[in-house]
Amino acid sequence: HVQLVESGGGSVQAGGSLTLSCVVSGHTYIRYCMGWFRQAPGKERAVVAFMYHGDGSSHIDDSVQARSTPSQHSDRNTVFLQMMNLKPEDTAMYYCAAEPTNCLRGACCSVDTYNYWGQGTQVTVS
Numbered sequence: 001h002v003q004l005v006e007s008g009g010g011s012v013q014a015g016g017s018l019t020l021s022c023v024v025s026g027h028t029y030i031r032y033c034m035g036w037f038r039q040a041p042g043k044e045r046a047v048v049a050f051m052y053h054g055d056g057s058s059h060i061d062d063s064v065q066a067r068s069t070p071s072q073h074s075d076r077n078t079v080f081l082q083m084m085n086l087k088p089e090d091t092a093m094y095y096c097a098a099e100p101t102n103c104l105r106g107a108c109c110s111v112d113t114y115n116y117w118g119q120g121t122q123v124t125v126s
Contacts (some may be wrong), residue, residue: 001026001032002024002025002026002098002100002115002116003024003025003026004022004023004024004025004096004097004098004116004117004118004121005022005023005025005118005119006020006021006022006094006095006096006118006119006121007020007021007022007023007121008020008024008121009121009122009123010122010123010124011125011126012086012112012122012124012125012126013125013126014045014087014088014125014126015085015086016086016125017082017083017084017085017086018082018083018086018122018123019080019081019082019083020036020080020081020083020094020096020121020123021035021078021079021080022078022079022080022081022096022118023077023078024074024076024077024078024079024096024098025077026062027079030053030100031051031053031076031098031099031100032050032053032100032101032102032103032108033050033051033053033097033098033099033103033105033108033113033114034050034051034053034070034072034079034097034098034101035047035048035049035050035051035096035097035098035099035108035109035114036048036049036050036070036079036081036094036095036096036097036098036112037094037095037096037097037111038090038093038094038095038123039092039093039095039120040091040092040093043092043098044071044111045111046111047059047060047061047109047110047111048060048063048064048068048081048094049061049064049068049069049070049081050070050071050108051070051072051079051106054102054103054104054105054107055105057076057105059105059108059109059119063089063093064083064090066071067083067084067085067086068081068082068083068084069081069082070082071109077101079090079096081096082096083123086123087125088125088126089125090123090125091123091124091125092121092122092123093120093121093122093123094121094122094123095117095118095119095120095121096117096118097114097116097117097118098114098115099113099114099115099116100115100116101115
């Protein structure tokens with residue numbers, strides 16, 4: 001059973017920075033997709049960034065391009081999302097998600113791909 005626990009959210013002023021962390025535990029080592037998603041009130045959950053095990057690549061959504069960087073600890077049990085130059089429109093609940101089964105890289109963008117989710121960490125930018 002895979003468990004994910006996020007931390008690092010908070011309230012910051014526009015232009016500030018945050019680094020979100022997600023600790024992953026459970027028996028699955030290979031996680032084909034490790035994703036960061038966010039959901040603002042009244043909006044659908046949407047991808048922010050993901051890392052794809054299949055080829056070691058990562059993807060950052062256009063909405064946070066050049067302002068966010070996904071990464072992971074060498075043991076692959078902690079993943080991070082560094083966010084800089086935060087804007088009020090970045091305000092949302094941020095979730096990390098993991099999918100251990102083999103899938104195509106493009107599937108990592110989809111909420112429906114992931115079977116394991118954290119509880120979320122709130123980011124508020126004013």
